[in-house]
Amino acid sequence: MTHPFLDLAPLTAAHFAAVEKRVAGLLATEQDVVIMQGEALLPLEGCIRGGARPGSTALNVVTGPYGQTFGNWLRDCGADVVDLSVPFHTAVTADQVARALAEHPEIDFVSLVHAEAATGNTNPVAEIGEVVRSHGALFMLDAVASVGAEPLLPDVWGVDLCVIGAQKAMGGPAGVSAVSVSERAWERIAANPQAPRRSYLSLLDWKERWIDGGRKALLHAPAQLEMLALEACVDRIETEGLEALMARHAAAAAATRAGAVALGGGLSPYVHQAAEAAPVATTLRAPEGVDAAGLVARALAADPSLPLIAGGGALSKEMIRVNHYGVDATRGAVQSSLAALGAALADAGRKVDLEAARKAVSEAWPSE
Numbered sequence: 001m002t003h004p005f006l007d008l009a010p011l012t013a014a015h016f017a018a019v020e021k022r023v024a025g026l027l028a029t030e031q032d033v034v035i036m037q038g039e040a041l042l043p044l045e046g047c048i049r050g051g052a053r054p055g056s057t058a059l060n061v062v063t064g065p066y067g068q069t070f071g072n073w074l075r076d077c078g079a080d081v082v083d084l085s086v087p088f089h090t091a092v093t094a095d096q097v098a099r100a101l102a103e104h105p106e107i108d109f110v111s112l113v114h115a116e117a118a119t120g121n122t123n124p125v126a127e128i129g130e131v132v133r134s135h136g137a138l139f140m141l142d143a144v145a146s147v148g149a150e151p152l153l154p155d156v157w158g159v160d161l162c163v164i165g166a167q168k169a170m171g172g173p174a175g176v177s178a179v180s181v182s183e184r185a186w187e188r189i190a191a192n193p194q195a196p197r198r199s200y201l202s203l204l205d206w207k208e209r210w211i212d213g214g215r216k217a218l219l220h221a222p223a224q225l226e227m228l229a230l231e232a233c234v235d236r237i238e239t240e241g242l243e244a245l246m247a248r249h250a251a252a253a254a255a256t257r258a259g260a261v262a263l264g265g266g267l268s269p270y271v272h273q274a275a276e277a278a279p280v281a282t283t284l285r286a287p288e289g290v291d292a293a294g295l296v297a298r299a300l301a302a303d304p305s306l307p308l309i310a311g312g313g314a315l316s317k318e319m320i321r322v323n324h325y326g327v328d329a330t331r332g333a334v335q336s337s338l339a340a341l342g343a344a345l346a347d348a349g350r351k352v353d354l355e356a357a358r359k360a361v362s363e364a365w366p367s368e
């Protein structure tokens with residue numbers, strides 16, 4: 001018996017290369033794009049292990065949990081790490097990055113997360129890129145939570161290593177990811193004796209055996225279902241239009257923010273400035289005395305399909321995440337999420353205004 005997921009013809013090198021080219025189109029990049037056969041943490045770790053080594057000094061910007069992970073990998077590679085941490089309710093500024101670079105002229109690698117779905121902030125990459133460029137350091141960007149949700153222009157912004165995954169705003173599979181690699185980054189990785197080689201983490205393997213070989217022979221059998229899903233995902237984005245997809249995420253974020261404020265009950269946007277709030281997901285601060293994880297559990301008990309989750313780790317007490325991305329970047333998902341949170345707050349004895357929330361969402365997002 002045939003099955004839709006099974007018995008597929010092998011994915012050819014030409015097919016793989018065609019998908020790669022369309023992903024490069026989404027990033028408007030002229031640089032090499034490598035599609036990695038794993039979730040985005042694979043290229044992120046590959047970039048750090050390729051770029052960092054003993055003797056290098058890295059500026060690691062921490063605006064959420066992913067930045068913390070990068071710092072650990074960088075130290076693991078023997079690099080000296082300068083952590084620039086900002087409170088999770090804000091973004092980092094280009095001035096803060098410039099100051100850190102001025103204090104540590106030896107910095108030769110900068111890692112930054114564009115948008116953090118886990119904390120709900122987004123950082124001004126264009127301005128930061130200018131500062132990093134003039135300093136001369138290699139610039140790595142985690143754009144997993146920004147691609148498809150907000151403008152992402154690695155070439156214009158001087159990003160040397162730009163990592164994306166399809167599982168957030170792109171509405172695609174989680175099992176493959178991609179990274180654009182500048183000429184400078186290739187030189188740097190090739191000159192690093194410690195960079196992974198003949199390894200699943202190796203970007204260089206893809207350069208030497210796939211790209212330099214004219215994209216004729218794959219390194220191993222590709223994750224076929226994931227590649228087909230990625231292709232379908234790019235198809236769907238091209239049909240909707242990248243601009244329309246980003247506009248849908250911006251509207252979802254603005255509507256969630258406005259609706260939460262109108263709802264009341266002590267709920268407030270976690271990220272103080274709207275301009276620093278990520279379009280991919282909106283984080284909310286639970287009212288004083290209300291446990292965020294408990295509130296989310298009550299809301300989900302009413303409707304388990306809502307894109308709600310409590311913050312991770314210590315944040316689970318105070319942070320509510322509305323993951324209005326991909327297929328959930330709709331006015332309906334935003335309305336239902338706020339209605340369910342409102343009902344849960346009312347259960348907890350808080351005074352909420354469901355009608356005001358509904359109206360605020362409709363005003364912030366008049367039509368779809």
Ligand SMILES: *Cc1c(COP(=O)(O)O)cnc(C)c1O
Pocket residue numbers: 039040041066113114115116117118142144145165167168
């Ligand atoms: C979602 C995300 C990733 C990928 O991590 P998963 O938890 O496996 O989805 C990486 N970086 C950022 C900034 C993300 O938001």
